[in-house]
Amino acid sequence: MLIGPIKRPAWRDLKPDAEGARILMRLGRAVFSGDDGLLASVVRVLEEKGFAVRGAHEFLHDELGPRGALGRIEPDEQAHRDMERAARVLRVMAPLDIGQGCVVQNGLVLAVEALEGTDGMLQRCRALKQEGVGGILLKMPKTGQELRADMPALGAETVRRAAEAGLRGIAFAAGGTLLMNKQECVKEADRLGLFLYGYAPRVS
Incomplete structure (x- = not known):
């Protein structure tokens, strides 16, 4: 089972043994692709x-984020529109294997997640916040993503970073995101005045 963050090493710093060299050869061009391509x-x-590879979500059933609001704060209609906008952006980005997160404020895309990860993206957003109500963060897996290796996840620290960035809520793919210590996430969201919402696309 694969779980937890992985920091990409600089390939020039690797000193593989014979077996490691064979594995790198089997990975081929994937070593230069995005996280999902490499992990797949x-x-x-x-x-x-x-080996039989199993996903963390197959065991951590209680950590899977459900659909709808988890705390006392509900997203309003503008927040829902921003979620839909972020989801469209992530779906377009999916074939490029770039990232799992997008921040939108009042229809304006402030940032998309790249190699720096969610926390780094939220750090950038602190200087990008526009006037008016804060934006939203949406985390969702890429289309066709290898979820056994890299299911989206968020924890209480992500909630705190979102608040520092001036966001008003976090949305996540319902049933497709691991919430690390769900109760603490909800408690922090309520304390900081953010919504925590399990997103599913609206049916038109």
Whole structure:
């Protein structure tokens, strides 16, 4: 089972042994792709070695974020429109294997997640906030993502970083996001005045 963050090493710093060199050769061009492309290739190599790879979400059932508001604050109509906008952006980005997060404020895309991760993106957003009500963060998996290796996740620290960035809420793909210590996430969201919302696309 694969769980937790991974920091990409600088490839020039790697000093693989013979087996490591063979694995790098099996990964091929995937070592230069996005996180999902690389991790999907790692899963493939592990399976070729006889391992059965299981996703963390197969065991952490209670940590999967459900649909709807989790705390005492409900997103308003503008927040829902911003969620839909962020979801469209992430769906367009998915084939490029860039990131799992997008911040939108009143229809304006403030930031998309790249190699710096969610916390780094939220740090950038602190200087990008526009006048008026704060924006929203949406976390959702890429289309066709290898969820056994890289399911979106967020925790109480993400909630605190979102508040520092001036956001008014966090949305996440319902049933497709791990909430680390869900009760603490909800408690922090309520304390800081943010909504925490399990997003599912609206049916038109």
